[in-house]
Amino acid sequence: xxxxLKTAVIGATGYSGSExxxxxxxxxxxxxxxxxxxxxxxxxxxxxxxxxxxxGNGCPPLQPFSWTALQQxxxxxxxxxxxxxxxxxxxxxxxxxxxxVIDLSGAWRLKQAQHRAIYGFRDEDAVTAAELTEKAVYGLxxxxxxxxxxxALVANPGCYATSVILALAPxxxxxxxxxxxxxxxxxxxxxxxxxxxxxxxxxxxxxxDNLSAYSVFGHRHV
Numbered sequence: 001x002x003x004x005l006k007t008a009v010i011g012a013t014g015y016s017g018s019e020x021x022x023x024x025x026x027x028x029x030x031x032x033x034x035x036x037x038x039x040x041x042x043x044x045x046x047x048x049x050x051x052x053x054x055x056g057n058g059c060p061p062l063q064p065f066s067w068t069a070l071q072q073x074x075x076x077x078x079x080x081x082x083x084x085x086x087x088x089x090x091x092x093x094x095x096x097x098x099x100x101v102i103d104l105s106g107a108w109r110l111k112q113a114q115h116r117a118i119y120g121f122r123d124e125d126a127v128t129a130a131e132l133t134e135k136a137v138y139g140l141x142x143x144x145x146x147x148x149x150x151x152a153l154v155a156n157p158g159c160y161a162t163s164v165i166l167a168l169a170p171x172x173x174x175x176x177x178x179x180x181x182x183x184x185x186x187x188x189x190x191x192x193x194x195x196x197x198x199x200x201x202x203x204x205x206x207x208x209d210n211l212s213a214y215s216v217f218g219h220r221h222v
Contacts, residue, residue, distance in 0.1 A: 002029070004029055004030055004031040005029060005030050005031060005076055005077055006031050006034075006073060006074050006075050006076045006077070007024055007030055007031070007033045007034070007075065007076070007077045007078070007079065008033060008034035008035075008036060008069075008070055008073055008075045008077075008078050008079065009021050009024065009033055009034070009035055009036065009079045009081060010036045010038060010065050010078065010079070010080050010081065010082055010090065011036075011037070011038055011080065011081035011082040011086075011104075012035035012036060012037060012062060012081065013037050013062065013196075014081055014196055015192050015196055016081045016104050017079075017081030017104075020079055020081055020104070021033060021035055021059070024079075025059065032060055033060070034060070034063070034069065034070070034073040034075060035059070035060055035061075035062050035063065036062070036063055036064065036065040036066075036069065037062050037063070037064060037065065038065055038082060038086065067093070067097070070097075070099070075099060076099070076100065077099070077100050077101075077102065078094050078099045078100070078101050078102070079101075079102050079103075079104065080101060080102070080103045080104060080105060081104045081105075082104075082105055083105060084105045084106050084107045084119050084121075085107070085119075085121070086105075087103045087105040087107035087108070088107040088108075088119075088121050088123065088129070089124075091103060091107065091108065091132060091153060092125065092128055092129070092132060095132065095152055095153060100151075100152050100153075101152070101153050101154070102139065102154045102156060103136075103153065103154065103155050103156060104156050106119065106155075106158060107119070107121070107155070108132065108133055108136040108153060108155035109136070109138060109155040109156075109157065109158070110133075111133055111134060132153060135151075135152065135153060136151075136153045136154070136155045137151035137153065137154050137155065138155055138157060139154040139155055139156040139157060140156075140157050140162065140165060140166075142165075142166060142169065143165065143169065159189060160185075160187045160189065163187060164185045164187065168183065188211070191207045201214075
């Protein structure tokens with residue numbers, strides 16, 4: 001039996017990060033993951049800052065992020081469940097240190113400069129960022145299953161893009177959809193997609209039995 005993979009998650013206290021941590025904790029080919037938080041959200045032990053379902057579920061202690069912690073853990077595969085800007089900053093150093101990275105943010109998904117401009121990135125090393133953007137593999141197994149296992153940087157797709165691509169890709173491949181007529185996707189998302197930071201728009205009284213449009217002319221979930 002091959003050795004279990006040594007993994008780490010930066011941003012383990014967020015919705016995406018905590019769900020990822022749950023999956024890794026029960027994955028038969030993954031060793032107990034190193035769970036890291038970006039900010040000092042808590043100073044508790046074990047699963048403090050994680051969802052209540054983690055309590056008593058073998059969840060390792062949360063630690064503040066540091067490159068030293070990753071080295072001591074002998075991390076092989078690093079997951080980033082961080083904001084776009086944070087992932088854009090962390091990836092170059094992680095790859096330079098020999099880590100393989102799977103990024104859950106939108107930092108490396110797009111290759112067109114005009115689309116990347118939506119995020120307003122200001123890279124310290126624009127040349128390196130451009131090179132990494134070209135090397136990043138879009139992390140949808142149904143489309144890139146042959147490339148993902150060999151990629152140093154995997155940029156996972158967003159929720160809307162995943163739902164649309166999985167539905168449309170086979171239809172487009174079969175020539176059933178006429179591209180010249182255009183394609184309209186009417187997509188809906190739960191409020192958890194806004195993240196765990198509270199604001200007036202995501203309070204229960206604002207979203208219960210309600211529907212609202214957001215980021216209509218500049219949506220970034222691709």
